[in-house]
Amino acid sequence: MLKKVHAKESLTRIKAIAKKEMKQLSRDARMLAVIFLFPVFLLVMFGYAINFDVHHIKIAVYDHDKSSAGRSFIKSLTSSDYFDLVDYLDSDHQIKKYLDEKLAQCVIVIPKNFSREVNSNREAKIQYLIDGVDGNTATVIMNYVNIATMNFSAKLQSEFLARNGMKVSTPVQLEPRFWFNPELNSTMFLLPGLIGMILIVVAVITIALSIVREKERGTIEQINVSPLSTFELMIGKTIPYIIIALINAALILFAGYVLFGIVIKGSFFWLSVSILIFLFASLCLGLLVSTISDSQQVAFQIGTLISMIPSLLLSGFIFPIDSMPLPVQIITNVTPSKFFIVCLRAILLKGEGVAVFWDQLLYLLLFSTVVLAIAAKRYAGKKG
Structure with missing residues (x-):
């Protein structure tokens, strides 16, 4: 009590x-x-x-080839909201200026004969110069560019085989599914x-x-x-x-x-x-x-x-x-x-x-x- x-x-x-x-x-x-x-x-x-998502990456292009193939490649990059084309460059000095002054986060250099190499189904090399001061952002940009390049390369391969009467065959196709956060936001x-x-x-x-x-x-x-x-x-x-x-x-x-x-x-x-x-x-x-x-x-x-x-x-x-x-x-x-x-x-x-x-x-x-x-x-x- x-x-x-x-x-x-x-x-x-x-x-x-x-x-x-x-x-x-x-x-x-x-x-x-x-x-x-x-x-x-x-x-x-x-x-x-x-926010860890990287969008609207500023890219500049130094196009030595000035061909339709190069323009098609750049268009494939800028068609998404990941890349924004800020300018076309004319010299190596401009490349340094754009990266130093942060006018661009990535500069794409398209070599001469790029179109000829692509049309003959030979390996064509493209150079990417990325601002690496921020390592995380630079890694994300590199991954985005690699994926965009692989997609463009697969498209060219498919078109080349189709022109020669061959069908593209993919033995293994990956279908990723992201649980809980499908948009990876x-x-x-x-x-x-x-x-x-x-x-x-x-x-x-x-x-x-x-x-x-x-x-x-x-x-x-x-x-x-x-x-x-x-x-x-x-x-x-x-x-x-x-x-x-x-x-x-x-x-x-x-x-x-x-x-x-x-x-x-x-x-x-x-x-x-x-x-x-x-x-x-x-x-x-x-x-x-x-x-x-x-x-x-x-x-x-x-x-x-x-x-x-x-x-x-x-x-x-x-x-x-x-x-x-x-x-x-x-x-x-x-x-x-x-x-x-x-x-x-x-x-x-x-x-x-x-x-x-x-x-x-x-x-x-x-x-x-x-x-x-x-x-x-x-x-x-x-x-x-």
Whole structure:
């Protein structure tokens, strides 16, 4: 009976703290604007800025042959949205100028006698000069050019055989099918990671600033001398931000659907559960930040550092974790975004069920428990 009374009193105190926090938030228009508008702004900015797809590659052509075969080859390149012809060049000096000044990303050099070699079904060589400063983009350009050249070569081969009364035979024909992302749109791959990064950054910073603000105002001393326990304070402070963060998550997912066409292919229930667990882990991290910060400026800096940087570099958001050195792969396990992104990609892109990512959720729960315990111990130590 006594335990029930204590539990009821504890619940009452938690509700009081949560209610007080909600009132303070509702009076802070600037904080509300940051909480609800900043995440959508980040989604739009990063969603359009971070894109691994390469389109409209600027190409220039130095055509020594000036034949119909050369023009046909260039036309085959520029017929897609991958290549844009910017100019025809007349000298080697122009080639250097166009690459140095980034007027072109790739220069195609068509040799003399190109048409004669093609019409006689002999090997005709074409030179590509690619700006290799950005290695990733240069590799993509090289692959695009190689594919376009092979397609043009196959077309010429087919036409030559047809003129000589022979039929083209392909013993083996490859038919690739891409699951989950048929258009190979890199934005669809990046958006789950972007959503995770935005949620953790906003959650960590807002809860940390909330508690540090109490320190700066001196009201934390009143809380410390009250019968409120450390656990009750932290849970009471966390509840309003969980509610706000869930609303934030809904807004971000809606914006992702409207702007980028991302849809929920899996279970909405498990998506909600995954977001809830991840947000709780993020808020626990924010509570820990608040225990090591004495000013809002310091809390903001530390919160940004431990939420945004790991989410960008160590979560698999942009860089594949499997390609990282083993010591770095081990370090990535302290990043909750890593495990949430796995859940999000499984639900949003693949339509998978919880059987695929239950271990990720389990880790997030373990992470939350450990971090909350550390934060509570640090706060209780300072309180004492």
